[in-house]
Amino acid sequence: MLLRDDSDTIAALSTSPGECGIAIIRISGKNALGVADRVFRTAAGGKPSELPSHSLNYGWVVEASGQAVDEAMLGIMKAPRSYTREDVVEINCHGGVISSRRILDLLLQNGCRPAEPGEFTKRAFLNGRIDLSQAEAVMNVIGARTEAALRSGVMHLKGGLSARIMPLRAELLDLLAELEAAIDFPEEEAYGGVTESAPACLEKAIEGIRFLIETSRCGIPLSEGASVAICGRPNTGKSSLLNALLKRERSIVTHIAGTTRDTVEEDTDIKGIPVRLIDTAGIKKPQDAAERKAVLRSRRYMDSADAVLLLFDGGRKLEADDRSLIRRLSRKKNVLAVVNKCDLRLRAETGLLEKTFGEYVSVSAKKGLNLGLLEEKIAGRIFKGGAPEGGEVFISSRRHLDLLRRAERHLCAARASFIDGLSPELAAQDIKDALAGVDSILGLDFSGDVLKRIFGRFCIGK
């Protein structure tokens, strides 16, 4: 699908379909200006192909019969100074559903073909304007749901990941070259030299890769978001806490135990992380079929959420149901114990919580006390401790993470081969495999399959 002819001139609606102020229809390819000549009449006279690059021109989109379709501005960006590095023409028309569809149809009748999802960005990559990690970052920038996620996406878009990886790759290439020379000429002195210096060089590369892998603890939640379930016995204030974190009355709160039956889910921003908060039904011995289902559902979320806020009523002593929840979740690292109702006299045995979970946070959902600290602790649980110092570029894609882990394994194997005095050919092969992984992050060695997977996620027109 994605390996269609890259020399075609493509066109697509780049803004979202539907009624809006302006719609932009983008054309890219060697025939883009020729098509524009056929469908656009500038008010000032002159053909679009004769207008200067990087200019915006007022005029009309017209059919072959001379019938006007819409009033528009025509943007011209001639190759190679364009998004795709090809000739790009953008028609800014009125954002009506029919008008943009008619213009697109007119372009298709005049020699364009409809662009595939992500095909403009794919061309920017194939034409060497950006590397593959930057192309993927376009999607992260478009899909960013918080400011922090946007900053991380922009850092990748600016080539931050390549800047980290390229020096590492260059060192590995140097080592490989030396090693291959030594394998070909084993009698030379160089042979001993490279086998001696290689483990330290590999160690450095492994450290660099491990550093990047560590950053994924922040990068992946920032790009994918995280789920946080609020769990606990009935009446501990779970729904009140959901409302307090959302800063609006989303869940029903009453003094009656068992108020929440079904889960209530809402998206919010916690310390820059796009978080889905889930208010669950209180865990208790179910009295009827609906309660049984509600408790089952709560338990499922308790097991599957990225982080769990285990809520306790600070104004009461811990009950048997609290204690069984503590036992059940005692081994899970993503659980944060929260003692609610800190505005009341403390009666809950917080020593047990500290002993079991290492720490707890006291809050009052009702009075809005300590919620800032709670948000920080939630972020800490999602980030599993936070990013390593000095990390500005976060690994935010599972594809990158997987390739880095693979590269790390191969480099460790190569280092072991040297230390164990095994044949250097084995080490060379491992270094090549590690390099192949690093290369496919940047798309230096890409296969049709990788491309298909990446660009298939894009929207049409991007």
Ligand SMILES: Nc1nc2c(ncn2[C@@H]2O[C@H](COP(=O)(O)OP(=O)(O)OP(=O)(O)O)[C@@H](O)[C@H]2O)c(=O)[nH]1
């Ligand atoms: N004093 C005090 N009362 C609170 C606080 N948070 C919640 N409450 C009260 O505790 C009661 C239960 O609150 P909910 O938020 O409905 O509790 P819940 O855990 O969702 O209860 P279920 O849905 O029944 O499981 C209500 O009367 C709240 O007003 C708090 O911080 N301080």
Ligand SMILES: [Mg+2]
């Ligand atoms: Mg509730």
